[in-house]
Amino acid sequence: MARMKFLCDAERCTECNSCVTACKNENEVPWGINRRRVVTINDGTPGERSISVACMHCSDAPCMAVCPVDCFYQTDDGVVLHDKDLCIGCGYCFYACPFGAPQFPSTGVFGSKGKMDKCTFCNGGPEEDHSHAEEQKYGANRIAEGKLPICAEMCSSKALLAGDGDEVADIFRERSTYRGSGAGAWGWGTAYNRKGG
Amino acid sequence: MNSFIRVFILFFLLFGYSFAAEKTVDAPAYTQDLKQLYVTEDGLVKTPSKIGYSNAPGSKFWRGVRSGKSYSTQVIGDDVGVFINSYGEDWRLLKNQITDINLILIPLALITVVLLYLIFGKFKLSSGFSGNTVERFKLIEIVIHWGTAVSFIILGLTGLVLLFGRFFLIPLLGEETFAVFAEFTMDTHDIVGPVFSVFLIAMIIKFVKDNIYQKGDINWLLTGGGLFGKHVDAWRFNLGEKAWFWIVFFAGLVITLSGYIMLFTGIVAGQREIIELMNILHTVSATLMILSMFGHIYMGVALEGSMPAMTTGKVDENWAKDHHSLWYQDIDNKPNT
Numbered sequence: 151m152a153r154m155k156f157l158c159d160a161e162r163c164t165e166c167n168s169c170v171t172a173c174k175n176e177n178e179v180p181w182g183i184n185r186r187r188v189v190t191i192n193d194g195t196p197g198e199r200s201i202s203v204a205c206m207h208c209s210d211a212p213c214m215a216v217c218p219v220d221c222f223y224q225t226d227d228g229v230v231l232h233d234k235d236l237c238i239g240c241g242y243c244f245y246a247c248p249f250g251a252p253q254f255p256s257t258g259v260f261g262s263k264g265k266m267d268k269c270t271f272c273n274g275g276p277e278e279d280h281s282h283a284e285e286q287k288y289g290a291n292r293i294a295e296g297k298l299p300i301c302a303e304m305c306s307s308k309a310l311l312a313g314d315g316d317e318v319a320d321i322f323r324e325r326s327t328y329r330g331s332g333a334g335a336w337g338w339g340t341a342y343n344r345k346g347g
Numbered sequence: 348m349n350s351f352i353r354v355f356i357l358f359f360l361l362f363g364y365s366f367a368a369e370k371t372v373d374a375p376a377y378t379q380d381l382k383q384l385y386v387t388e389d390g391l392v393k394t395p396s397k398i399g400y401s402n403a404p405g406s407k408f409w410r411g412v413r414s415g416k417s418y419s420t421q422v423i424g425d426d427v428g429v430f431i432n433s434y435g436e437d438w439r440l441l442k443n444q445i446t447d448i449n450l451i452l453i454p455l456a457l458i459t460v461v462l463l464y465l466i467f468g469k470f471k472l473s474s475g476f477s478g479n480t481v482e483r484f485k486l487i488e489i490v491i492h493w494g495t496a497v498s499f500i501i502l503g504l505t506g507l508v509l510l511f512g513r514f515f516l517i518p519l520l521g522e523e524t525f526a527v528f529a530e531f532t533m534d535t536h537d538i539v540g541p542v543f544s545v546f547l548i549a550m551i552i553k554f555v556k557d558n559i560y561q562k563g564d565i566n567w568l569l570t571g572g573g574l575f576g577k578h579v580d581a582w583r584f585n586l587g588e589k590a591w592f593w594i595v596f597f598a599g600l601v602i603t604l605s606g607y608i609m610l611f612t613g614i615v616a617g618q619r620e621i622i623e624l625m626n627i628l629h630t631v632s633a634t635l636m637i638l639s640m641f642g643h644i645y646m647g648v649a650l651e652g653s654m655p656a657m658t659t660g661k662v663d664e665n666w667a668k669d670h671h672s673l674w675y676q677d678i679d680n681k682p683n684t
Contacts, residue, residue, distance in 0.1 A: 160408070165421075167421055170421070170422065182423075182424065184422040184423075184424050184427060187420050187421070187422040187427055188420060188421065189418050189419070189420045189427075189428060189429075189430050190418055190419045190420065191408060191411050191412065191418045191430070192408075192411075193418065193419040197407070197408065199408050201412070201430065203430065212435060212436055212439055215439065216439050216442070217513070218509050218510075218512060218513050218529060219513065219517075219522070219525060219526045219529045220513055220517060220522065221522075221526065235523070235526065236522060236523065236526035237526075238526065238529050238530040238533050239530075239533075240509065240533055241612070241622075244619070245435055245438055245439075245619050245622060245623050245626070246435045246436065246438065246439045247432070247435055248431045248432050248433060248435055248436065249430075249431065249432075250426050250427065250429060250432060250619070253424070256613075260537070262537060262610070263612075332405050333405075
């Protein structure tokens with residue numbers, strides 16, 4: 151099997167938020183939960199860049215390490231998933247996560263956090279594949295259908311890539327070679343008013 | 348507000364220069380600034396020396412991504428504008444260190460007081476019980492004490508389960524059972540916490556008057572609390588008891604404030620930096636209080652005639668003369684038989 155990865159090409163992301171919308175729709179994500187978000191740096195200025203951020207399914211996931219009830223597990227493909235039945239909504243995974251992936255619906259006692267929800271790489275959860283319970287709790291299980299995450303499928307500029315790490319790396323490398331990267335990128339010198347490609 | 352500023356300074360020191368350096372790197376707001384920073388006539392990169400980082404566009408971008416600053420995004424929530432939160436890992440590692448320390452210190456403290464009790468036994472009164480008692484604590488003081496004590500013990504136990512229950516109780520109970528137990532533990536902790544805070548405020552108000560340093564208190568320390576050099580004069584509370592009060596005062600207030608901030612995340616402060624700092628302060632204060640608590644309980648149990656003070660409110664006259672002679676002289680000591 152392959153090691154699944156996300157890659158968001160910062161050169162191509164246009165901040166259209168299609169990935170955000172597609173994810174919310176496909177996984178029937180409740181109000182207030184943001185499995186995926188697009189963050190824009192230098193918004194409105196010539197240096198503007200956007201990146202689509204969600205769970206990065208780390209190899210050595212800090213969320214898994216810090217959970218007090220050990221509710222995380224990792225599939226053979228490298229996808230980091232968690233069991234909502236075990237989750238107590240303490241929020242430690244959110245504090246430890248570098249990407250702020252874990253989200254909480256505030257449905258606990260006295261408005262406290264409630265069960266954690268996060269990007270599942272469209273790979274469902276510990277429930278049986280394609281069962282109603284899995285869909286209710288974790289959203290779509292596209293990987294089990296042989297498809298890729300909906301966010302990457304819907305990306306309008308193909309900035310967001312998801313899937314087998316080797317293939318994603320190949321695509322990105324091809325792109326970088328074709329268009330040039332960093333100071334060698336086409337138009338860079340014009341954009342930043344310096345010597346460049 | 349004052350403690351919040353102190354907390355902020357502590358955080359600043361904790362995460363050090365790198366944090367400060369990251370935060371001073373600012374994205375140019377207008378095209379003018381951009382041109383100023385990047386362009387010189389001979390095509391060299393112009394880097395303001397006070398920053399000390401390269402101003403090349405690519406490196407600036409990724410530094411911004413790593414900085415933990417909040418940028419613009421279309422979604423609404425806590426910390427959604429932050430790209431990468433590098434100090435989450437710092438927090439986790441620090442928390443692990445504290446957990447490891449607790450795993451050693453807490454059993455050590457418990458074993459120490461048990462051993463002390465087994466070796467030294469009860470510390471007897473110099474002339475036995477007289478049979479006459481004097482009032483030491485009023486009912487309200489007893490209620491406040493036990494309210495604080497019981498709620499603290501509940502909070503301490505539930506807190507310790509949240510801190511390292513994963514390592515001991517999952518092998519014992521299995522994942523599902525422990526998850527249910529942990530959820531109950533966390534809800535208990537969240538509810539008893541505010542209860543404790545109310546009792547704590549009451550305790551501070553009631554007992555602060557008698558816990559200010561008084562002349563002669565230092566002698567208690569110099570004679571090792573009466574352990575070497577027999578009798579030492581003391582006021583209503585000796586220096587040891589006063590030290591315990593002030594530990595409860597400071598650590599208790601830190602725990603309460605940090606606890607409330609964590610409980611009402613999003614209302615008070617949603618940024619993870621703050622919540623992580625609160626968590627560390629909460630854990631450290633809790634450790635301090637738990638360790639001191641063992642000493643306090645030991646004193647109550649090992650010193651003969653002490654327990655009745657907090658159960659009936661009345662102590663034997665000889666106990667008062669032995670342990671708090673100056674207080675005994677001051678109070679209206681008509682004996683109650």
